[in-house]
Amino acid sequence: MEYTKNYHFPQWAETDRIMMQDFNQMCADMEKGLLETREQGGQAASDLEQQTLRRLRRMGFDLYRAASLTGGAKHGMVCNGLKTPEELARTDGMLALAGGGCGLGPSTGLTLARLNSAITSWENGSAPGISDPATAKVRFHASWRGTITKLNFWYHRTCVNTTGQINFYVKLFDEGSGRYTYQSPAHQGKVMGAVDTTDAMTVAVPVEAGRDYRLELYTTGGLFTGTIGFGTMGTNALTGTVTSTPLSQGTAQESADANGPVSQVVAVVHYTGGSQIPAITVNGQAMTAESPRQGQSLRGDACTEQEFVLSGSWTGPLSLNAVFQAAGKDMTVYDWGAYLI
DSSP: OEEOTTTOOEEOOTTSOOOHHHHHHHHHHHHHHHHHHHHHHHHHHHHHHHHHHHHHHHHHHHHHHHHHHHTOOOSSEEEEOSOSHHHHHTEESOEEOTTSOEEEBGGGBOOHHHHHHTEEEEEOEEEOSTTOOEEEEEEEEESSBEEEEEEEEEEEEOSSOOSOOOEEEEEEEETTTTEEEEEOOOEEOOOTTSSEEEEEEEEEEEEOTTEEEEEEEEEOSSSOOEEEEESSTTOOOOOEEEEEOOBOEEEEEEEEEOOSOEEEEEEEEEEEEOSSOOEEEETTEEOEEOOOEEEEOTTSOEEEEEEEEEEEEEOSEEEEEEEEEOTTSOEEEEEEEEEEO
């Protein structure tokens, strides 16, 4: 019996007996070969599809970067440089940084040193007449959050009353919203036996990041003439105690419009630090994080460039949500966005 050159199939001559095992083996070899060919062809098609999607993602990212820098993103592309008030308004639990981007982590916790370094104006209070109120004012911009738990203050008496006690109060005014966010109970001051008196008040003044505040110490009229102020007389610095409450988790929200069939959503985040890779969802579905790489933020900072991919089928509005973790380690998020394939 002869056999074919390439696949060793039997070639019967007239004098050969057709043996069952020869015929069955030939059919089995053909079955196996056809199956392998189909599988290899399917794998090749799958590899080609993935290769094409990778190339489209790379092209999409180049367009995303260009559109982000020129402000030209439309519909199927989200470009968020975290610079404008509109972009920053779509973040929560993060601190807006000078020059763009958001921060969170231990450095966003309140300390007295940070509070004093942020004071923009200092005004002692004055009660020139016995019926006049006195109000001391300190303005500052908060770049951290926490609670002021004790405030030291002083008062300089010019009245003749040396046995009376006057009530003091503390208020916190949010100059952005135009509302008072805290008012203390009355604190009865020490007897005005001395001309100059120091005192301290237990308070619970809440301070949130990214807000402009006016802290006030005041007393109503009736017993006192003179001046009052925070801290130590003659020194423009707050003294007392605070508790720190760092920003440990932040979120950002964006939306896109799938104008037509979309098979992949690709998101990109540029960041440094943090305690774990950010997590992003599209319409509530978790995106898969690709391997991180060294990159450059839209403003030129060296950072981690993290890509996320989710395959599916979309034709309408898309809601994207990003969560950032920074427990015990500072994190800066420079920009983030998405594009559709």
